[in-house]
Amino acid sequence: MQQGVYKAVLASTGEEVAVKVQRPGIGESIAVDMLLLRRLMRVLDGGVMAALGITQPLVPLVDEFAARLFTELDYVKEGHSCERFQALYGSMPRVRTPAIKWDTTSRRVLTMEWIEGVKLTNQAAMAEAGLSVVDFVDVGIECTLRQLLEQGYFHADPHP
Structure with missing residues (x-):
């Protein structure tokens, strides 16, 4: 997935943070890719897979993959997922999860504590x-x- 992760400093606190930025147009690019992949799987489902004796249709697999991929494009959801992971495993001595900086996080920008x-x-x-x-x-x-x-x-x- 096209993204960049950068080290930055919050102007308000001077704290070092990691900033994950989604590249413009990535959603549209993925949508086109998934449409093409879905069409290819429909062709394979119709002939090649049947000829090989494979009955599991591929299109639903692509649809599930695409749905999960689009969820990954929402950095607010990723931030909540990170916090859930911290709640579940933060007490493990070898697990560390960065704190999410919600005041500078959005759907396409995720800001979190910088961990060296x-x-x-x-x-x-x-x-x-x-x-x-x-x-x-x-x-x-x-x-x-x-x-x-x-x-x-x-x-x-x-x-x-």
Whole structure:
């Protein structure tokens, strides 16, 4: 998805924040892509899939995917999802969720607390910080499974 995440400073408080900005026109671009994908799946449903003996229609899968993708375009919903994740897992010692700055958040701009981190791909920095990719994956799997199995909920925007 086209977006940019920037480090900024709130003029009102001087606090460093992360600002996620949605690119103009992304909704329209995704709508066109989903329409084309849906048409392709309709063609496949009508011939190729039947010839292969596959009875599961593909169009409903594309429709579900598109609905979830469009939900991801609403950063207010993403902010609420982030807060829900914090409420569920914020007490875990290795989980940290940034606070949402609601006064500067909108449907297309998400502002949140800046949390300094280390990229998983930077092995030297990971080692220096005493972090393990395996530990991060373990925590990610635990949170994901607990979300799905205990809460029936899934927040899919984790960052190390």
